Amino acid sequence: MSTVLAGYGLVKKYGSTTALAGVDVEVGEGDSLAIMGPSGSGKSTLLHIVAGIVRPDGGQVLLRGERSEMGVPPAEGWGRIDNLGENRLSALRRKRFGFVFQSGQLLPELPAEENVALPLMLEGVPRGRAVSRARRWFAPLGLDGLEQRRPGQLSGGQAQRVAIARALAVEPDVVFADEPTGALDQRTSDEVVRLLTSVTRDQGAALVMVTHDADVAAHCGRILHVRDGLISGHSQYTVA
Numbered sequence: 287m288s289t290v291l292a293g294y295g296l297v298k299k300y301g302s303t304t305a306l307a308g309v310d311v312e313v314g315e316g317d318s319l320a321i322m323g324p325s326g327s328g329k330s331t332l333l334h335i336v337a338g339i340v341r342p343d344g345g346q347v348l349l350r351g352e353r354s355e356m357g358v359p360p361a362e363g364w365g366r367i368d369n370l371g372e373n374r375l376s377a378l379r380r381k382r383f384g385f386v387f388q389s390g391q392l393l394p395e396l397p398a399e400e401n402v403a404l405p406l407m408l409e410g411v412p413r414g415r416a417v418s419r420a421r422r423w424f425a426p427l428g429l430d431g432l433e434q435r436r437p438g439q440l441s442g443g444q445a446q447r448v449a450i451a452r453a454l455a456v457e458p459d460v461v462f463a464d465e466p467t468g469a470l471d472q473r474t475s476d477e478v479v480r481l482l483t484s485v486t487r488d489q490g491a492a493l494v495m496v497t498h499d500a501d502v503a504a505h506c507g508r509i510l511h512v513r514d515g516l517i518s519g520h521s522q523y524t525v526a
């Protein structure tokens with residue numbers, strides 16, 4: 287596995303609550319990692335920290351291909367991202383990461399293709415080019431013909447597939463998904479997670495997904511089990 291993102295010794299406290307008590311995690315190109323565990327065990331905190339959304343109180347998050355803001359990089363070609371300034375961190379998230387949440391992440395007034403094109407436009411790609419790049423994602427995600435629909439005219443599964451297209455539009459190194467099938471029925475959930483894992487892998491990106499659904503997690507190459515802010519186990523599947 288060629289590691290692209292890693293967190294070492296991650297600690298996060300909220301007042302007297304220890305959300306993470308010293309966790310190590312690594313993901314590689316084309317790798318898919320599910321984070322599972324009981325409610326309140328620290329799954330979302332872990333995802334938010336490695337995604338550069340929440341800053342840890344202890345430990346480091348390293349991303350390949352980044353320069354460290356100050357001091358000597360921890361290793362050649364790697365940079366610490368947990369201590370970057372807010373502007374650099376949000377630019378990095380836009381360029382190198384894609385995000386899929388449970389629901390409600392699409393802008394209701396925009397057609398599906400413009401929702402997908404939005405991250406590209408935020409990166410300065412002109413509207414026409416961004417929309418034509420966005421359209422390329424519709425066929426692989428089984429969304430042909432739905433380019434002009436607004437989110438309110440899509441089923442829950444279709445809307446999640448548009449959200450996956452949007453996460454992949456910038457060709458990110460890592461896709462983060464927090465309960466991406468949480469609002470879907472079992473059959474739709476299966477279809478969406480199958481597409482999420484396969485399209486992300488085909489793209490050579492890593493996938494980090496929080497889920498409490500064992501059937502969803504089983505689509506990932508590896509599962510990290512979290513309990514009380516600590517890793518309580520690993521499972522590995524031979525077929526991702």
Ligand SMILES: Nc1ncnc2c1ncn2[C@@H]1O[C@H](COP(=O)(O)OP(=O)(O)OP(=O)(O)O)[C@@H](O)[C@H]1O
Nearest residue numbers: 300303304305323324325326327328329330331332
């Ligand atoms: N912003 C916050 N402020 C205070 N406490 C928080 C905050 N975020 C998380 N926590 C606490 O940290 C612990 C871990 O929360 P986290 O959301 O990471 O768990 P989780 O495993 O994702 O839970 P769930 O499955 O219910 O979403 C919990 O005790 C939670 O109450």
